[in-house]
Amino acid sequence: MTLRAFMHRIALLAIFSLLLSGCDKGNPLTVVKAAAVGVPSLAPFFEENSGLGKDAATVRSQPVQGSLQRGDTPGLYGGSKQPTICDVVKLERFLTDPRNHQKAQAWADVLNIGTDGIPEYLDRLTPVLLRHDTLVKNHDYKKEKAVPYNSLLQAGIAILVDEQGLPAVKCSCGNPLRPFEDDTGRISVQFEDGNKKWAGYERDSVVAVKPAARKLERVALVDVQEPARGINRPVGTTGERDTAFNAEKRRTVPHLAGRSFAQARRELIGAGLAAGYAGQGAPPEGAKVTATDPPAGTELPFGRYVMLSVAGGGTSGFDGTSGPTTPTTTPPPTSSGPRTPPTSTPPSSGSSRGRPGASSSPPQSSPPSSSTAPGSPSPEKSSSRPSPAPSTGSPSTGAPVTSSAPPPPPPPPPPPPSTTSAPATSGPATSQPATSGPATSEPAGDGPSTAVAT
Numbered sequence: 001m002t003l004r005a006f007m008h009r010i011a012l013l014a015i016f017s018l019l020l021s022g023c024d025k026g027n028p029l030t031v032v033k034a035a036a037v038g039v040p041s042l043a044p045f046f047e048e049n050s051g052l053g054k055d056a057a058t059v060r061s062q063p064v065q066g067s068l069q070r071g072d073t074p075g076l077y078g079g080s081k082q083p084t085i086c087d088v089v090k091l092e093r094f095l096t097d098p099r100n101h102q103k104a105q106a107w108a109d110v111l112n113i114g115t116d117g118i119p120e121y122l123d124r125l126t127p128v129l130l131r132h133d134t135l136v137k138n139h140d141y142k143k144e145k146a147v148p149y150n151s152l153l154q155a156g157i158a159i160l161v162d163e164q165g166l167p168a169v170k171c172s173c174g175n176p177l178r179p180f181e182d183d184t185g186r187i188s189v190q191f192e193d194g195n196k197k198w199a200g201y202e203r204d205s206v207v208a209v210k211p212a213a214r215k216l217e218r219v220a221l222v223d224v225q226e227p228a229r230g231i232n233r234p235v236g237t238t239g240e241r242d243t244a245f246n247a248e249k250r251r252t253v254p255h256l257a258g259r260s261f262a263q264a265r266r267e268l269i270g271a272g273l274a275a276g277y278a279g280q281g282a283p284p285e286g287a288k289v290t291a292t293d294p295p296a297g298t299e300l301p302f303g304r305y306v307m308l309s310v311a312g313g314g315t316s317g318f319d320g321t322s323g324p325t326t327p328t329t330t331p332p333p334t335s336s337g338p339r340t341p342p343t344s345t346p347p348s349s350g351s352s353r354g355r356p357g358a359s360s361s362p363p364q365s366s367p368p369s370s371s372t373a374p375g376s377p378s379p380e381k382s383s384s385r386p387s388p389a390p391s392t393g394s395p396s397t398g399a400p401v402t403s404s405a406p407p408p409p410p411p412p413p414p415p416p417p418s419t420t421s422a423p424a425t426s427g428p429a430t431s432q433p434a435t436s437g438p439a440t441s442e443p444a445g446d447g448p449s450t451a452v453a454t
Helices: 003-026 088-096 098-110 115-123 261-270 333-344 356-375 377-383 394-404 417-430 437-446
Strands: 030-035 068-070 077-079 126-130 134-142 145-153 158-161 167-170 187-190 207-210 218-223 229-234 243-246 274-276 289-293 305-310
Touching (some): 030 134, 261 289, 261 305
Parallel strands (some): 030 145, 077 218
Antiparallel strands (some): 077 126, 126 158, 134 145, 218 229, 229 243
16 A cells, blocks of 8 residues: 555545544533532632631542432432531521622522522521532522533532432532533533642542432431441531431342332332442333342442342433333223322322422333233233124024025925024124123233332
């Protein structure tokens, strides 16, 4: 190959690469601004040195298994023996000061509350320390308005979380926070304005937090200085009512095969363990768990991840807004009546807490997946329903023949008695309704839907 031919080939490969890169223009990366521990924001709601909060510089981001996690995931957040990481009283004084009314209005608008509701809202927030590099929608204060931007908060930053475990306020500057809404797998983190790439940063270990299915009574934390010490912090308190527990005490992985992803996650939370999954997108809430890693019976410390393998493909936003579509249509309409009360009552406990889809979707998608095995015999019977039975109209032809055939004169044979048996064929025809009986057993097919309701 000559040099000219070689250079020509290189040029063609370069052009081809550029063409391929253009394919991503329809799905561009989301720009995310890094926010490191102790680095002040350029346009904060309140001055960083105002004493609202203090970050912990010694915290290192923990690995995650699944970039979308609920706000009630055990060990998601940390704490310490110093309950003054966020001065909620001082923040309330600033926001309710008439001199800061314009700023308070912009702050309250971000959180969808009125300025008169700020004190009550703050009373329900809980200070924690991030244990993971966490994606949020942050807000600067510019020209008397809140300006949103996507941000990656470094582990160790102090924040306030709401009753469903969502990041609500960055303590050091009072900036309001909202959930990150874009694809966690397609981000471009910008380390600028003094926010140099920190030690321990791993692109695959960032997490975005989604609301817990129901309001929390307490937040289970891990002491960032003493990881063997767990902290139970009642929601709406700042540390004065903390109680400690042994975070190294072993918790048994429950048997989860056959459960829906949503059910398995709840059982793991109850056991003090976290639900993990492969890939960027979380499985549908109704996806059936097929295996766990480590297996059931394994003993793990508080907050450790248990990887869940699920049947089928597809992902959802982890808020329950999407999931398996075909199973939701399998229950027959005639069977939905008697079973609706049991299946509708469980989701009602969480559907009114912020995102109705988060709790309503799992019960819809999971029942059919478990109803196929127990209920399959009944549908087969109903599918063999003898609809051709009405075509056995032979009785109508057999009976008239026997009544209208006189004996011929030469050899007087008797009337054809053999044809008189034709009416006997009418008996099975009249039994057709009896064969339709199994069709009424179809409601049994949706029986298991009540068994998986939460």
